[in-house]
Amino acid sequence: MPVSSLPNVREFSTDGVVLVGDLSQADVQEALSDGKFASWIYMNPESDANFPLAAKSALGEAFKQVTVEGSTLTRGLANALTEAMETLPRPTMVQCSTATRASIAYILYKAREKKWPQAGALQRAREMGLKFFSKPPLAAFVRDSLRSDGLIFRQLFDTSGSSTYTYLLGCPITKEAVLIDPVKEMVERDIAVVDGLGLKLKYAINTHCHADHITGTGDLKKKIPGLKSVISKASLARADMFVEHGDVISFGADSSSINLEVRATPGHTDGCVSYVCDNMVFTGDALLIRGCGRTDFQGGSSEKLFESVRNQLFVLPDETLVYPAHDYQGRTMSTIAEEKALNPRLGVAKTKEEFVEIMNNLKLDYPKQIDKALPANLKCGIDD
Ligand SMILES: [Fe+2]
Structure with a gap:
């Protein structure tokens, strides 16, 4: 039979x-x-x-x-x-x-x-x-x-000018924690939040090599012995640990291990990755609330970004919470369903050709911080 x-x-x-x-x-x-x-x-x-x-x-x-x-x-x-x-x-x-x-x-x-x-x-x-x-x-x-028990989660905002969101994720049992996209100017604030909650930072993780602010990773490493910096291999930046599509960054107790699944989402930069954790996805600048990161420098490609968002992010369950690296209008989060329906550039009603056309006509200024931020971030924000 x-x-x-x-x-x-x-x-x-x-x-x-x-x-x-x-x-x-x-x-x-x-x-x-x-x-x-x-x-x-x-x-x-x-x-x-x-x-x-x-x-x-x-x-x-x-x-x-x-x-x-x-x-x-x-x-x-x-x-x-x-x-x-x-x-x-x-x-x-x-x-x-x-x-x-x-x-x-x-x-x-x-x-x-x-x-x-x-x-x-x-x-x-x-x-x-x-x-x-x-x-x-x-x-x-x-x-x-499938959910980690009692995950500790904080969304932190950069008040020094770049409108970056930094995310703190922690295990309630072992107190191990990670920061996603820390900002140099906000390192003291981040450490105060981490200490206040009794957490121990294990990784400082970047979604990509940023052009609009200097990462806090280098300063955090100086202040917290043993902290490891993480970025994608494709970013070509310096770090203690490199990740690729499909990798999983784990921390916390065995019984409630917290896993960040790495998804390659190139297009804003060639080394952009998103991190999926429980019912949340940290999208960096690949997918912003009702928008997306620019694609006109740092190896950017509108075609690639469209494919990344459609094939790696919009395939997640509709109720998945979207946490971007920035918002300039005070919004804090979105969902996959919302962005599929309402994102004016990347929503499901738009074709790839329409998206490319939109991105080609943005006429954005040269980023103010890029000449300072890029060389620093390629070294994970560490001054030699
Ligand atoms: Fe960026």
């Missing part, structure tokens, strides 16, 4: 995982023949008429029964499912009545393996066609299970 003839089957051959709905006893026997499956997870109670008794007796310890229903949707269940998926030998059959709940076990396991934050995992689950989205309580359970 080919696996694909099973009811509601969803096969992930690269992982050796098959998601499946109710099976007849004959199908169960067939699935067990020739050692086709080395382990099995069953998500209905043992009293269920379709309980795969033959699988339980054939596989012994490698057969796990985990009841997934309304009253059991807890963090403990999410951990149990993930652990079963991680430890059972492959190939693994994951079975419920319609393969809907089985898809939960799969995405929770993949998200932990790949360190995908909530928004990234939900995006991939949609791309894979996983079925739990059709059941709101199950979708809510997956969302909650």
